[in-house]
Structures are given as C-alpha cells and as structure tokens.
Amino acid sequence: MDRSKFIFANEISRKAYKKAIKTKGKYMSKYGDDTKxxxxxxxxxxxAIGKTLGVRNIVLSRESGCKFDEKSIIIGNIRMGFGHYRISMxxxxxxxxMGYEPYWFDLHSxxxxxxxxxxxxxxxxxSFGSRLSQKFSLFNKLVWEPLNSEGFRKLTYNSMDQKTTELMTAVFRDLPKDIPYVATHVWPSQAAVHAGLTHVVNAxxxxWPMGLHLSEGAIHTVQTPSSYLGYRALRGMDKKRQLKxxxxxxxxxxxxxxDHELVSNIEEDCKRRIDRATNGKSKRWLMSVGGAGAQKEIFIAVIKKLLPAIKAGKATLFINVGDHDKVWHELVTAVPQMKPFLHEHFDDFGETTRFCKAAYDGEVRGIHAFCHKDIFAAVYSTNLLMRCSDVLITKxxxxxxxxxxxxxxKRVGGHEAWGAIRAAEIGDGTYECTTAAETAAMIDMIQHGGDIIEKMCGHIITAKKAGVYDGAYRAVELAFRGRK
Structure with missing residues (x-):
C-alpha cells in the first residue's frame, strides 16, 4: 500500500505525490538506499535511566543479540530537540x-x-531554524511561525514524509512483527508501519493538529480533547477541501x-511546594533550556530578574542547559553577577541525582547549573529537578x-502556542508570556505571593484525580492490546 497517495482515504494530488517521490529520490542520491x-x-x-527505569538501549551489532519476550516493548524515537526523548522517557x-521491559530504539542514533x-x-x-527564529524577529514572523503552524499542518507534508520514511525500514528487520511499539515521533512510527509491525502506537x-504527525496504520494517541477533535477531523490540513x-x-x-515517578508523587510534591510557598521559604525556580539551545536572551533576563531575590535568600534557581555547555558559558558571560552564588553540576549524573534527593528533603540556596554531555542525563536531569522545584520556567x-x-x-514555533493554552486551562501553568516585561511581571507576582503556586498545585491534584496525567500508561496499554 502506497501511504503517500491516499491518507485516510483522502487522495493526494499528483503534484504533491510527485514531490514526495522527488524528495525520497533526493535522499537516496545523497545517502543511498539501504532497505535491502x-x-x-x-x-x-x-x-542514566538504564538502572532506574529498566531501559535497554538498542544498538547496531554484527549479530542479533536482542532476546525479546512477552514483556518487551519498543520505544521508537529520535533525537530532535529534547522533547521526543522526554516523552520516550x-x-x-x-x-x-507496569512490569514491562522498555527498549530504546532511536533511529537518529x-x-x-x-x-x-x-x-x-x-x-x-x-535546530538551526529554532535558534534563528529567536535572533531575527522577521524570520520568525515570516518563516518559522508559519512553517510550524501551517506548513507542517498540510496533509501533503505527510505524504512527503511517508515516502521518505520508506527508506528507514532496514533497521527494523530484527524486531518481531507483533512486538508492542510506541513511537514518540512520527518518523519512527511511519517507518515501523512500513516495516510491517502490527502493534504500533503513534504518540x-x-x-496543535498537524498533518506532519499522521501515521496511518498506527493507533494515534493525543494528550488533549481538543487535539482529539482536531486530528479526528484532519482539521485545516487541506485549505481547498473538507477532508474525510x-x-x-x-x-x-x-x-x-x-513519567510514573512524577505522577505517583504528585500529592507529596505539591504538599512540599505549598509548604514552601505559604511559610515564606525560598522559592525554587527551575529553568530548562530546550534541545535547540534557543531563547538565550530570555534566560538572561530571567536570571537578572531573580538575582536580587537570590541574593536575599528568597529565591533559588536551578538551570539545566542540557548538553549545551556553550549556552551556559554565554549565560555566565552575560550575567557575571551570578558567579558568587553559583554552583556547577557538570557531567556527573550520580552527583546530580544525589543533589536532587538532598534538595527534596532539605534546604538549598543560590544558583545551581546542570549540564551533561550524555543526552539521557541531559534530558532526565530536568525530570529529577522538577520534583524539588516550585516553578518550572519553560517554553x-x-x-x-x-x-x-x-x-x-515565549514559544519557539506557532505549534507550541496550544501547549500554553492547555496548561492555562488546566490551571497548572500560566498563559504564554510573550515579552520579557510580561515574563518579569509574572515572576514578580509568583515570587512575592504564595497563592499562585498553591492554586496551581490544587489544579494539579484535581487533574491527577481526573486521569489527565495518565497518558503514558494508556499508550503502553494500547501497544499491548490485542497481542496474542
């Protein structure tokens, strides 16, 4: 079945289909065709996560060395920023x-x-486009925002990707066809379907519904009711016709x-946040740098804004720059005033883990920076830091x-706008603060009053009771559903 010609019974134009074939041909000419x-x-x-989460990382080898059984599940993903790795975790x-054995399957690796x-x-x-969009507002307005909100939304974009991912099937040959498989990016999902896997979940x-994320042949999972309706209707994915x-x-x-360790500890984590907020203790801010290393100017503004409160012992700042040590050096150069309060935790995930445990149970002051060359440690450090933080600053x-x-x-790409809308409606986050002044004002409001943190924690607990944070468990259940 040619999944580039028809997508959910919607025929793709000859022009778009020819473009898809041409794109595949371009990659074949550049990188070869290794499907055989x-x-x-x-x-x-x-x-980093092998011991605590039982994750085994799949690598290429001379001989088949994986022994899968009825408890095995494949997590198909790619390194593109940090987001797909975090969802995979x-x-x-x-x-x-849930008692299963997860295998990490990164096509990028x-x-x-x-x-x-x-x-x-x-x-x-x-990554280059993300960084460029934060440096040049005109590029962001005319290119990056439209591409991420409308360009990737088109059904024809999915047609092109479907044809390209036909070239990604060779590495699937050792996987059992009926093995439960959850993909956290559409390319590993499409490739798995092309390779003949039968229990594929496309998380x-x-x-924001986009044609980019479609993988016909897989079960699609979405995180919100509005996203469900948008994807179900293929809303806006072809401006010239109403799609089936x-x-x-x-x-x-x-x-x-x-993650299970976050969901299962929501009540206790929120209890501690409320205690710190209502009893005048130092508020703990966590700033996470994204996988593309963009938004440096915003981070500089945040550090400068919080510095007086940090000096007074009223605020504590955790900064995870992921694997972007260059970004960290630029931040230190831009804000040298933070050096007297600075503690660096670099390339020692064991020490980072111990720090987070100590911070969870005790007091912590100053500015603590985290950086790990290993991508697993770089991403998962934010997860550890979340549990001992009061407010996460993030796009x-x-x-x-x-x-x-x-x-x-401020978002990086128009598609991210609806993430902030979701958080604001659930009540576990603010609306999108699009300017430095708006961000600073929100920091003031949260820093100088405990009620906002307390209210957000209340909404988080309510959302947990409603099953809002159970998506990972349900995706796993779907992957195992119907397996004989």
Missing part, C-alpha cells in the same frame, strides 16, 4: 512501572544507516504523557503538559 541491507540489533543498559517509565543520516540532516536544520506530542475524517478506532485521547513545548507549576515563556 541486513542490520542486526543488540541491547545494552541505557545511560515517560513511556519507558510507565512501561517499567544509527549513524551508518540511511535513517540516521536523513534524521541527522533534518535535526540540524530544525503525538503537539496540541480519521476512523474512530485509529485515534485515542489518553491524557498527558508523564510551551512537551514540558507544558507536566504536573508542576509552570511559567510559560
């Missing part, structure tokens, strides 16, 4: 808590295969994809859905 190549797989403990965490080469090129382009990350909708059995509203990306009070800063 035999790649074997083996598994090793994943860095949530799925893996839920699977582990297979450097010698066509899939790894194609994705590496796309990741570099996307859609964004709250997705069949109801192909899409499921699951709730937010959140409205995948973190917009997490059960921690959030201050939403």
């Amino acid at each position: 190549t035999v790649y074997h797989l083996s598994a090793v403990p994943a860095p 949530a799925i893996a965490s839920a699977a582990h808590a 297979f450097k010698q295969a066509s899939c790894g080469k194609i994705i590496a090129e796309q990741n570099e382009l996307y 859609i990350p964004d709250n 909708p997705m069949p109801k059995d192909d899409i499921v509203y699951t709730g937010h994809y959140i 409205p990306s995948e973190l917009a859905f997490y059960p921690v009070p959030k201050l939403m800063i």
Whole structure:
C-alpha cells in the first residue's frame, strides 16, 4: 500500500505525490538506499535511566543479540530537540512501572544507516531554524511561525514524509512483527508501519493538529480533547477541501504523557511546594533550556530578574542547559553577577541525582547549573529537578503538559502556542508570556505571593484525580492490546 497517495482515504494530488517521490529520490542520491541491507540489533543498559527505569538501549551489532519476550516493548524515537526523548522517557517509565521491559530504539542514533543520516540532516536544520527564529524577529514572523503552524499542518507534508520514511525500514528487520511499539515521533512510527509491525502506537506530542504527525496504520494517541477533535477531523490540513475524517478506532485521547515517578508523587510534591510557598521559604525556580539551545536572551533576563531575590535568600534557581555547555558559558558571560552564588553540576549524573534527593528533603540556596554531555542525563536531569522545584520556567513545548507549576515563556514555533493554552486551562501553568516585561511581571507576582503556586498545585491534584496525567500508561496499554 502506497501511504503517500491516499491518507485516510483522502487522495493526494499528483503534484504533491510527485514531490514526495522527488524528495525520497533526493535522499537516496545523497545517502543511498539501504532497505535491502541486513542490520542486526543488540541491547545494552541505557545511560542514566538504564538502572532506574529498566531501559535497554538498542544498538547496531554484527549479530542479533536482542532476546525479546512477552514483556518487551519498543520505544521508537529520535533525537530532535529534547522533547521526543522526554516523552520516550515517560513511556519507558510507565512501561517499567507496569512490569514491562522498555527498549530504546532511536533511529537518529544509527549513524551508518540511511535513517540516521536523513534524521541527522533534518535535526540540524530544525535546530538551526529554532535558534534563528529567536535572533531575527522577521524570520520568525515570516518563516518559522508559519512553517510550524501551517506548513507542517498540510496533509501533503505527510505524504512527503511517508515516502521518505520508506527508506528507514532496514533497521527494523530484527524486531518481531507483533512486538508492542510506541513511537514518540512520527518518523519512527511511519517507518515501523512500513516495516510491517502490527502493534504500533503513534504518540503525538503537539496540541496543535498537524498533518506532519499522521501515521496511518498506527493507533494515534493525543494528550488533549481538543487535539482529539482536531486530528479526528484532519482539521485545516487541506485549505481547498473538507477532508474525510480519521476512523474512530485509529485515534485515542489518553491524557498527558508523564513519567510514573512524577505522577505517583504528585500529592507529596505539591504538599512540599505549598509548604514552601505559604511559610515564606525560598522559592525554587527551575529553568530548562530546550534541545535547540534557543531563547538565550530570555534566560538572561530571567536570571537578572531573580538575582536580587537570590541574593536575599528568597529565591533559588536551578538551570539545566542540557548538553549545551556553550549556552551556559554565554549565560555566565552575560550575567557575571551570578558567579558568587553559583554552583556547577557538570557531567556527573550520580552527583546530580544525589543533589536532587538532598534538595527534596532539605534546604538549598543560590544558583545551581546542570549540564551533561550524555543526552539521557541531559534530558532526565530536568525530570529529577522538577520534583524539588516550585516553578518550572519553560517554553510551551512537551514540558507544558507536566504536573508542576509552570511559567510559560515565549514559544519557539506557532505549534507550541496550544501547549500554553492547555496548561492555562488546566490551571497548572500560566498563559504564554510573550515579552520579557510580561515574563518579569509574572515572576514578580509568583515570587512575592504564595497563592499562585498553591492554586496551581490544587489544579494539579484535581487533574491527577481526573486521569489527565495518565497518558503514558494508556499508550503502553494500547501497544499491548490485542497481542496474542
């Protein structure tokens, strides 16, 4: 079945289909066609999360070394920013808590295969565009915002991706066809379907319906009711016609994809936040730098804004720059006044883990910076820090859905706007603060009063009772559903 010609019974124009074929041909010319190549797989403990979440990382090897059983589940993903890795960790965490054994399957990591080469090129382009959009407002307005909100929304974009992901199937040869498989990016989902896997779940990350995220042949999961309706109707994915909708059995509203260790500790974590907020203790702010390393100017403004409160012992700041040590050095250069209060936690995930445990149970002051070259540690450090933080400062990306009070800063791409809308409506985050002045005003309001944190924590607990944060568990259940 050619999934680029018809998408949910909607025929793609000849012009768009020819473009899809041409795009595939371009990648074949550049990186070759290895769909007939035999790649074997083996598994090793994943860095940082291997022990705590039971995750095994799949790597290419000379001989088949993976021994899957009825408890095995594949987490298909790619490194493109941090978001898809973070959602993958949530799925893996839920699977582990449910008694399953998660296997990490990152198509980007297979450097010698066509899939790894194609994705590496796309990741570099996307990261570059993200950074550029934050430096040049005209580029952001005329190119980046429209591309992320409307360009990726088109059904024809999905047609092009479907054709390209036909080149990514070779690495799937060692996987059993009926193995439960959850993909946290559409390319690993499309490739899995092309490779003949039968229990594929496509965990859609964004709250803004886009044709980009469709993977016909998989079960699509979404995090919000509004996203469910938008995807079900294929809303706005073709401006010239009303599209036929997705069949109801192909899409499921699951709730937010959140790690088990965060969901299971919501009440206690919120209790501690409320205690700090209402008893005049130092408020703990967590600032997470995204995978593209964008928004440096906003981070500088936030640090400068919080510095007086940090000096007075009224605020504590955690900064996780992920694996962007260059960004960290730029921040220190831009705000040298923070050096007397600075503690660096670099490239020692064990020490980071111990720090978070100590901070959870005790007092902490100053500015604490975290940076890890290892991508697993870089991403998961934010998850650890969330539990001992009062407010997370983040753009409205995948973190917009997490059960921690959030201050939403300016988005990077139009598709992220609806993440902030969701958080504001649930009540576990602010609306999107689009300017430095608006961000500073929100910091003031939260810093000088405990009621906002207390209210957000109340909304988080209410949302938990409603199952809002159970999306990861449900995605895993769907992957195992119907398996004989």
